[in-house]
Amino acid sequence: MRGSASQLRRAISLGLITGAVMLYLVAVGIVLAFSARNTITGVVTLGRLMLAAPPLAAGYVVARRGTDLAPRLVAGLLLGAVSGVIVAAALLFASAVDIRHILVRISPPLLAFLAFDQDASIGALLNLALAAALGLIGAVAAVVPSRVRRPAITGVIGVVVISMLEPFLRPRLTDFKLEGVSRFLFTHKGLSIASAIVVFAIFAVGSVAWPRVRARYRARVAAADPGTQATIRGVTLLLLIVFLLALPQIAGSFLSQVLVFVGLYTLLALGLNIVVGYAGLLDLGYVAFYAVGSYLTALLTSPISSLGVGLPFWVALPIVILGAAVTGLFIGAPVLRLRGDYLAIVTLGFGEIARLLFLSDALKPWFGGTQGILGVPPLFGVAKVSVPILGWQLTGPTLTYYPLLFFCVIAAIVATRLKYSRIGRAWNAMREDEDVAQATGVNVTNYKLLAFALGASVGCLGGAVFATHLASVFPGTFNILVSITVLSIIILGGMGSIPGVVVGALALIGLPELLREFAEFKLLVYGGVLVLMMLLRPEGLLPDRVRQQELHEADEEEEPGADGGALTPAEQG
Template identity: 60%
Template structure:
């Protein structure tokens, strides 16, 4: 083992140690100190604490070198991480309780938990134990990395399954009980954690899945490719049918809470599709998209609520076309003055429009019309004209009577499909090609006869119309509008949905919304740490997949021809980053 490897291993170990210290200081370990993963054996806090060592061991062993060097590096990594953490822990114990004046989370209880007081160890022995623990974890990580790919896949799959089942406990348990599967639920979870037996079974199922799923998928693919065109077509239609049926019956399987989450996801899919037209197709960076969402919601509330300043109490379906028309008009109003702006200047101006909307909506100045801080209440639901608070009810085939979030779910899915259809048709139309040209190079597009003014305005109006439909449904879903929901964070989240999914990609928007809205809602248990995790995931995903989770096929083709995907031409060569993490964090 020469110096380079030694240095790299120690450095990686120290990074892992810092990550461990970070997790303790930020408080996430302490909060989940008593949350069971495997009841009686492993708590979530301890598991999270040790994961950095595991990952570091895995990473360091990924080289090509001889077996001994890879294992040796992993051991070294673990020892370095453990030593650093043990040192930190000793210092924290020595400085306690004064250290809590700076680091709020280092309570005596947390320190006791960290130093294994329940095992009767002193703080020194408890801290020293981390050298061993870190070493073992890193060694496991390293060994997993060294095993043949199929075994590795199975092990990681099993581990992921256990983590997943633990995380979803709060959502899964009520569902299982709702289905009447009491015995299964009892077998699976005890005291909010898995039992050792159920954990083993979950691990097994997960590893088997990870082992065979990719093979099965590849096999089906090859079979399908070999099949005759008519068979392929039939299979494709059948798959579509299954998907439609799945989406249609999902609310009954998933329950009303999950449907509520899906409705929230649906709002962001709709918003994402709208913003995708502006940013993805036309290349106009809009940081104030929330303005259209808010305008749609407030116009709808004004027109449909019998207690609003207008007091007309129109039906949602009569109000909707009016709202779309008005919002498209607002889109033009916002679009017109900013036609000459490019890139980041456009971004800040649209951000400004979003902020102007936010401030005005809740302001005292417009209170007589918009209700000020209280907003506009008594918005009727989409179906039922009676502005009662229980929401609407209607009957659908198979599904039966729907109410609450389910009542919003179906129309919302309908609007999402419509928006996706429009977006899809636009993309491959003359308009779409004009936007494409404009995005790649405005001056060239202008020279080839594309009317920049018209196409920019069209993009803004289309985006506004789709966004305001989202706002309209939002108002009827909440049965009220209040100013607090329309902040810059919404604009940012929609933009993140578009970019994370893959710019210009319609399936990307769906995946992006599911990942950024759906996942955090399912992980409600993390409550105060949701934004922290959200931020970290955003950074990580963008570093690992800069082109997005489901990149647009056309864009990818363009990339391969080394045409830049930038919305703005800038003076530097572009391309996709390869494996940008290689040699970065690890040094």
């Protein structure tokens, strides 16, 4: 009895928080913006789903505890009702008092949306009822066994993701003469009710079937003899290569453009990973190398730059990389003796210095000042390449993709080889404890400089590709957000982990590009993701083994349960 009373108290306080979160989402404008996207046309929009998520999730959380069925469901209902009361009260208040001069997004269309296009008082009641129902549904989800819950959740996620991908899927389906599929799936920027049911069913069934298929496959591979296993690995690798090579043709020009930026940031992150992930030197000014690479390339290859030599890209590239390594040494040398936070601020300063010098009127005769350098030729000197047998026409992003893929693979191989070499172990030791490393004979100065020079070279390579892809360079590109983004990619993916870098770049560069209409909220969501990630899974999405153990060590000192729960699952993979 007492247990259920405390559960109800918890439901009320969580309900208050949930209501506040809902109000925040509404007031910050993200709900109305996303309501322009239909998830199921005529039934529910992405904005409506976004507003429904907090009570659902909180209802689930509050009902997870406890043994008796009734109090758990009541807690969910109560929580939903409390959050609904808050939203309803806010709706009535905002309808009566104009607070738009403070909270600029509380506009009449927003209020109409919130009130389901009804009168404010009816709208308030609807909100109350809906939130209570959602809280209850969340609680039901917590009560039912996971073999029911998991397919249901996967199905819902599938519906949301497919509907979100509509702007990209529809044109691609049309290009591949699958207009029938496209017509069936999408009606006016969303799924139809029928197609939503089908998508839901496919994903729900898939979530049940997939683990079984995978387990059976793994068991069979494990049972096979070593020769067969090697063959399977070889075939898998071959399939992966073929897939990567064919990807731009499947993806189309826009998604290829996204892929180019994902690749570009993967390259940058691979470089920064050497500095931060391996050597443990926090560099907040990585953009400096990116900028140096871009500008060097533009100077050397553009016939209308101040140098005006117009070298071919592949001739200029060694010079660019050499210049980059020298820059890395010159930036690295003064900061060698600094540690931790001092290093962070100094490198941040170097990043700003680089940007300002390229921007400045003082160096305009060389770098073009704010007007930048134009006329950078494309990578192979021609804008269009035809692939003979396959009949592909490569241009723009579909053309840049291939050399970029090549560079990424090279950088990844070099990084992997380094990691498990003598140098990598020295870095490891240095990162763990610099003084001890020094005492055991690791030449800290040289290894630090090496890390900076290598990181700089890879960063410059990224810059070089960027300059040719854009056919121009402008100083405005190279701001501190680039450094922060690259750092975040490493953190999100998992420091020191190469697959993690790719996943991080896909999530932080790829995903926002797919939601371009809502670019306004990109940095907001991005900031929120960084915080949540650090709280829930600090070792990253695809963590490096060693790194994960380091984090676990720190964890064991603390009492279990605080945030240890979130740290477990990755080991299974």
